[in-house]
Amino acid sequence: MKKKALITGITGQDGSYLAELLIKKGYEVHGIVRRVAIENSSFRFWRLKNILKKIKIHSATMESYASIFNIINKTRPQEFYHLAAQSYVDYSFKDEFSTLSSNINSTHYCLSSLRELKLNTKFYFAGSSEMFGKVQETPQNEKTVFHPRSTYGISKVAGFELTRNYREAFDIHASTGILFNHESERRGYEFVTRKISHMVAKIKLKLEKKLELGNLEAKRDWGYAPEYVEAMWLMLQANKPDDYVVGTGKVYSVKDFTKTAFEVLDLNYENYTKVNKKFFRPSEVELLKSNPKKIYKRLGWKSKVSFNQLVQKMVINDYNLLKKEIN
Secondary structure (H helix, E strand, O other), rough: OOOEEEEEEEHHHHHHHHHHHEEEEEEEEEEEEEHHHHHHHHHHOHOOOOOOHHHEEEEEEOHHHHHHHHHHHHHHOEEEEEOOOOOOHHHHOHHHHHHHHHHHHHHHHHHHHHHHHHOOOOEEEEEEEHHOOOOOOOOOOOOOOOOOOOOHHHHHHHHHHHHHHHHHHHOEEEEEEOOOEEEOOOOOHHHHHHHHHHHHHHOOOOOOOOOOOOOOOOOOOOOEEHHHHHHHHHHOOOOOOOOEEEEOOOOOEEEHHHHHHHHHHOOOHOOOEEOHHHHEEEOOOEEOOOOOHHHHHOOOOOOOOOOOHHHHHHHHHHHHHHHHHHH
16 A cells, blocks of 8 residues: 655645655655645646646645645645745745744644644654754754744744644654755745856846846855755654754855856856845845754765756756747
């Protein structure tokens, strides 16, 4: 009998890669999407186009307890991956109320449903390195104190605490992956890495002249998303639930990412890049660097795709996509 997995946020970068991984491992995969996604499937489901016939889609709103409860009760999954969130940090400054309400309540509804239904379901919560914010130590590990600097980061800390509380109070197999920045060819265009790779390709093809960015000195621990969803899966295969930092342990600045991206297409970033203050955050997170020793030691997970390989994959993908559109 096939194992069943339920994924919220299945149409996103991580959700699509996770669904592919689980299908390869022989799972029956179910995904929760908003009704608006079904009504505009060609736009919303582009990341799932190769596997859409192999997964089962359920329409629900993450803001409704009854809606989530009914789908969990209907599917009764062995594994539940809660990835859905308002995850664009810049937007969380502009709409704090919906970010907090949506991200915290949806996590609570998922956990409460599992408890109420008394299912022996293993639960994964998608944490974030943004929880560390104004870092208290570098690198950051599972015991580093949280000091979030955005509403998004605050909502993720609340989700982390809810997950840990349900694990300890109600004996639910609930784990959190504190994932550092992970990118890919499927990253949304609103994120700085995809903005860079896309604009570099446009500049090379003479479709744009300048790339405007905010803080070039911000440093991040960037990895490759398909590897990170494997870390999620490994957490739910463990006998005991726990929390894990997931990252490469290496940091590069936004300037490094930009410079490398332009070099992929034989361009000098200094000729095409401009700093624009409007892209600076109200409270900046300057440095995020993971210490992923625990997940390597306990679960054997380690990132393999290098920073240069990641940037190259994204730039070449965007260049080829744009070239195809032009032709």
